[in-house]
Structure formats: C-alpha cells, structure tokens
C-alpha cells in the first residue's frame with residue numbers, strides 16, 4: 401500500500417499540466433477507481449471536489465435507505481424500495497451489492513461499462529464489501545480514505561446530524577472493521593485537510609492516466 405507524502409503533492413500540480421484540454425476525449429478505455437472508507441470520512445465531498453480534472457464520472461448507486469435532508473433522487477442515490485432492489489438483483493443488474501449499516505446498496509453495471517468504453521474514468525464510492533467484490537472481478541485502482549483519528553470520525557458523524565444514536569454506534573463499529581482492511585487497498589489517503597486529500601486523489605488519478613495511456 402502506498403500513501404501520500406509531500407512529494408506527491410508537489411508532483412500533482414506538475415502532472416496537471418500534462419492533462420488534455422477539459423472535455424477532450426482521452427484515448428483508450430477508462431479506469432475504474434474504487435473509493436472506500438468508513439461512513440462519515442468525507443468520501444462524497446472528496447469525490448465531488450476532484451471532478452474538475454474532467455473525463456471522469458461518479459456512479460450513482462441504488463439504495464434502500466431513506467433520503468437524508470437535501471439528498472436528491474437520481475443525483476445522490478437512486479432511492480428504491482427493497483422490492484425494486486431485489487428485482488434488480490434477480491435481473492443481475494448489479495456489478496456489486498452489499499448490506500451496509502442495515503440497508504442495501506448496489507452499483508448498476510450498465511452505466512459503468514458505458515463510461516469506461518467512452519474513455520472516461522469512473523469512480524465507485526462504495527463500502528469495503530463492495531470494493532472487494534469489484535476487485536475480484538475487474539481491473540481497478542482502489543483507494544481507501546482514512547479519518548485523521550477515530551475520535552474525529554465520530555465527531556463528524558455526530559455533526560452531520562443525520563443518524564440516530566443507534567445508527568451512529570453501528571456506523572462506528574463498522575468503521576473499526578473497515579479501517580482494519582485499509583491495507584488491502586492500492587492507496588490510502590488521510591482526509592484531515594480536504595485540500596490535501598483532494599490533491600492526493602487527483603495525483604493518483606492523473607498518474608494512472610499518464611501511465612496507462614497517452615493523453
């Protein structure tokens with residue numbers, strides 16, 4: 401497992417110069433990036449913050465959990481019933497799926513292939529169970545996002561004010577397990593200062609582009 405350091409951050413801005421013009425198509429097939437890490441670590445914000453590198457999409461997962469305040473169906477998640485979820489499962493529409501903190505989550509297969517074939521990269525922001533399913537099936541680059549500390553993670557989950565005490569306890573128990581598997585990912589990033597974590601993730605994606613295809 402590699403982790404970020406100062407030289408990575410320095411190189412990140414240099415490598416940005418070699419990126420093609422925004423919106424211009426990259427050659428070859430895109431890369432699938434798995435971004436995993438405990439709930440509340442800030443994966444969503446981190447992924448949204450790197451979108452300005454262009455030629456990259458974030459997969460919109462299906463979930464049976466209820467929308468939180470401000471979440472939009474089809475943007476944050478596809479919010480579906482357990483029956484609908486099971487129907488999609490029966491039709492083998494999911495690339496991966498998992499029961500996470502008591503709700504079902506799954507990545508639809510079709511959209512992924514379409515984006516990768518077009519030459520763009522794709523991000524899956526999924527839990528570790530889903531990450532390991534995908535890693536077994538497909539070529540991908542996996543990144544684990546760590547909190548600066550367990551205490552900081554708990555504070556963030558509380559501040560989000562989106563879950564009951566019972567759910568927070570469950571999310572924290574699951575976080576310990578997820579963090580114990582961080583070493584099985586290709587890269588790890590500590591999300592202490594968002595700006596640094598954004599540079600780290602951009603660097604991983606840009607380096608992969610420079611290595612795997614001519615831009």
Ligand code: 5GP
Pocket residue numbers: 436437438439440443461462465496497498500501505506507525526527528529530531
């Ligand atoms: P939340 O309910 O906080 O949005 O997400 C809970 C957890 O489910 C997070 O760790 C998130 O990364 C994960 N998750 C979101 N979408 C998917 C998915 O499609 N598949 C899997 N396996 N996990 C997902």
